[in-house]
Amino acid sequence: MIHPWPRIASKQVFDAGLFSVTRDRARSPRTGAERDVYVVHMVDxxxxxxxxxxxxxxxxxxxxxxxxxxxxxxxxxxxxxxxxxxxxxxxxxxxxxxxxxxxxxxxxxxxxxxxxxxxxxxxxxxxxxxxxxxxxxxxxxxxxxxxxxxxxxxxxxxxxxxxxxxxxxxxxxxxxxxxxx
Structure with missing residues (x-):
């Protein structure tokens, strides 16, 4: 079964006004491996x-x-x-x-x-x-x-x-x- 990856840390790395980007550190619940994931945030x-x-x-x-x-x-x-x-x-x-x-x-x-x-x-x-x-x-x-x-x-x-x-x-x-x- 697939599960959401817990977010360990999050930091905004860019803000353009219209959108921003965060770098999240996330952990795989299956393997325990951690990796950085970049997420673009903007309004709906x-x-x-x-x-x-x-x-x-x-x-x-x-x-x-x-x-x-x-x-x-x-x-x-x-x-x-x-x-x-x-x-x-x-x-x-x-x-x-x-x-x-x-x-x-x-x-x-x-x-x-x-x-x-x-x-x-x-x-x-x-x-x-x-x-x-x-x-x-x-x-x-x-x-x-x-x-x-x-x-x-x-x-x-x-x-x-x-x-x-x-x-x-x-x-x-x-x-x-x-x-x-």
Missing amino acids: WLMTVPLTAHGELVLVRQYRHGSRAISLEIPGGLHDNAGERPEEGAARELAEETGYGGGVLTLLGELRPQPALLSNRVRIYLAQGVRRTAAPRPDAGEDIEVVLLDPREMPARIASGEMNNAMTVTALALARFGGHL
């Missing part, structure tokens, strides 16, 4: 699969500096507003990035984006019946283009590499498994 993420009343996905096309590529994604962002409930943050990110809102918001799932390295979670919501309510209000560091997409086009967009964000593909799969796409 929120992502939304928005569908219009006509069944179109509301996506964002944006530049991602980490991959140095343009990606077609679902709207999302950091859950970094103190006192804000996750569903409020998801609705806020949707409105800021796309100008869409309204509709019914449902939690599809809560996942760990990369549990080997990251300590945070991502909450994925479905927003059904959204409509354009305002102009998008992206952050100063974002260049975003809103794209409406027929869900039947998803496989081709994924295969072409245009839709290359793993969390977006996972969120769309959750929506599809739930019978929403």
